Amino acid sequence: MATSGQRKLLIDTDAGVDDAQAILMALKSPDVDVIGITCVAGNVDAMQVGKNVLRVLQVVNRLDIPVYIGCNEALLGDEKESSDYYHGSDGLGDVPDPEAPDKSLIQSEHAVNALIRLSKKYKGELSLVCLAPLTNIAMGLRLDPGLGPRLKHCYIMGGNHHGKGNITVAAEFNFYFDPEAAYVVLNQLKAPITIVTWETCMEHSIPWVNILRYNNLFSDELNVRNVFDAGVDDAQAILMALKSPDVDVIGITCVAGNVDAMQVGKNVLRVLQVVNRLDIPVYIGCNEALLGDEKESSDYYHGSDGLGDVPDPEAPDKSLIQSEHAVNALIRLSKKYKGELSLVCLAPLTNIAMGLRLDPGLGPRLKHCYIMGGNHHGKGNITVAAEFNFYFDPEAAYVVLNQLKAPITIVTWETCMEHSIPWECYFNLRDKGGDVCKFLSSIEKKSCEYAQKQKWTTFISADVFIISCFLRPDVIKTCCDVYATVELKGQYTTGQMVVDWQKALKRPSNVRVVTKINQDLFEGMLEDLFKDKNTHQKT
Template identity: 40%
Template sequence: MVKKLIVDVDCGVDDAQAIMMALAVPDVQILGITCVYGNTSVENVCKNVLRVLKVCGRLEIPVFKGVSKSILGNVLSAGHFHGIDGLGDAPDPDAPGLELLQKEGAVSAIIRLASENPGEVSVVSTAPLTNLAVAVKLDPTLPQKLKNLYIMGGNTDARGNTTICGEFNFAADPEAAYIVLNECVCPTYLACWEFTCHSKLSWEFCDDWLAQDTHKARFMKKIFKHSMDACYSERMEKELVAGQGFISCDSYAMAAAIDDTFILESDYKAVSVELTGTYSRGMMIVDHLEILQKNHKACIMKKVDLEKFKELMMNSLK
């Protein structure tokens, strides 16, 4: 059975890796890619997605420009881990132009595509959740039309990667994350920050992955160099846990959407987002005591099949 996806991205290098992973799977159909601010400006995100699609020979997939800032109008800096342009500051003079974007906006596209395929479409979000949150507010029936929702975002142990207690995608727009987690009652799967750190691959695998003699691998090596250099520097200077292995954060959420058997262990818990804490704004709340009394429980990934993950990653660059 064909798996129909809407992919919502803030296309940095790991978003590109996730998109390429999905494009390499025959029974996955990407109905559209919606772009939102995050790792870089929404204009750069649109350019980056078009570059990825060109490399994969899939420019027929529609790309939609979305929201440029959070619901409250704030923009949280993602730093420059993925480069200022989001793809390692490795420009392509022959990159596709923005005239290839659809005229329709991302929020409208999410609502339309879900309405045209009720119960058949899953959303994979690897970015701040602003596009999806606005879509839910404009069409409160949207969650009932979605098959599944896969999110890279949030955190389970109050360990932030951008703020003290917040993972970037949630901290960038806490209100949007709150809306999505509390109003999207479709089956929801979370690849949280700490989980990705505990599910890292070796740098030796990364070397083999990039050494494939293909156009896609050469493209990935070019755009990934900036991030790999940053990881190497951090590993030498600070010995960070995240620097001790290869983490393609967004690809875990995509792998779960592609392969139902990818998730080996998980917790089903009610979740929400802190909106007002001095230090904890944007932190994901996991209701272990069931104080929230919510019927809808999210699937929080704990352990996944890393051999299947490696295979999906390798195939993405073939």
């Protein structure tokens, strides 16, 4: 039990045999207060880890310590070889325990959320010991970049410093199981980190003759029983959704892309204010890509604020933004509206990928997922081969396309280009009058000036195409069901959506790619946006 002056410790574990002894050593120390144990997939799945931790705690009558279940897959969802040949299929040597504690003792709060909460509660006091793949920690950083600076210290068992591996020729198990998470933590945690590598463990391993002596360490206690980035085009897409009488926009989640996530939230509030819909909840999500890589912004097109750098002295106060993180809101709403909720993604897919890591059941609860992003002929708009949303966070796009397990419809960059509207049509639309027209004209001014300077022959507003497909499925003239993934390693092609047109990979279709739009119907929908000016209001 906790006493005054004890050091606060949180343990992140995948609860194999060696983790069990490490946990018991921490509990033995009189000057350490173990405030919780977070579980992550590694030696076994995350729930089995939780059960194993309960067994360990029961041995020393410490079931008062909270146990939290975390991520059950690596950051990118890649499956890796287990170590059941060493730890057993259950992670604790396959030793039956008829009196094992009931899993109802496990906390309902997700391990990642618990990690963030406890780091705030014990700011500057909490040490984190990581005995497992670093998925929970990387996820915590993506949800809250301030996590690391709040920690007193982070201790990691993992990696190698002489290139000697224990699971491959060159990799240690914890880092190999989720290398992207390890990359994120080492490069972005911004907390003091101490690592004990695999080589150090090998060089200081215990002779067999001493094993029994060390096993008596605990003899006095042992009782042995066993998703928007709110740029200019996003604004028009949101307004189109709000215009539709048969659509209930239950929330808008914000993610970094054109601008940082908080600025996205402020932009969304400005859009909602134009049509008197500030009743719609707005949630701030991830402010960095899944791996934390920084990418070039598009301020030359959308402006440094994402809405054309048009001042708004009467902008809504940011206090209207919800305190709940966008990823948690997405998960909660998918449960509340199971089988009814459609998700329209106008931005990098970081929030959605994070939701999948926190709750793999997210996708099957969605009715449909509509994505503006990627490309199906290899034409890029931010690099030679990549579209902006997928390029900004290619790992997130990879996760969503391969693992969402929900119907996905994608409108790619090429489809947007092929169905962009002539300038004459654009200016006719903006001459309709009214608050919406005035607002869009003002925020699009910088984009139009850039486009005309580049001698674009048409006006391209990409996000309105995917929202149109959601609102009116008959706007889709032709489409293809295909398998598509995302290139992660290409020197020139990182972020490109790779479509298996020839079925060479022999994988089932995972997306529907819209290739042709009914232009007349689409332009009619644009005109409808400016009719009956009060119909954006909630009824």
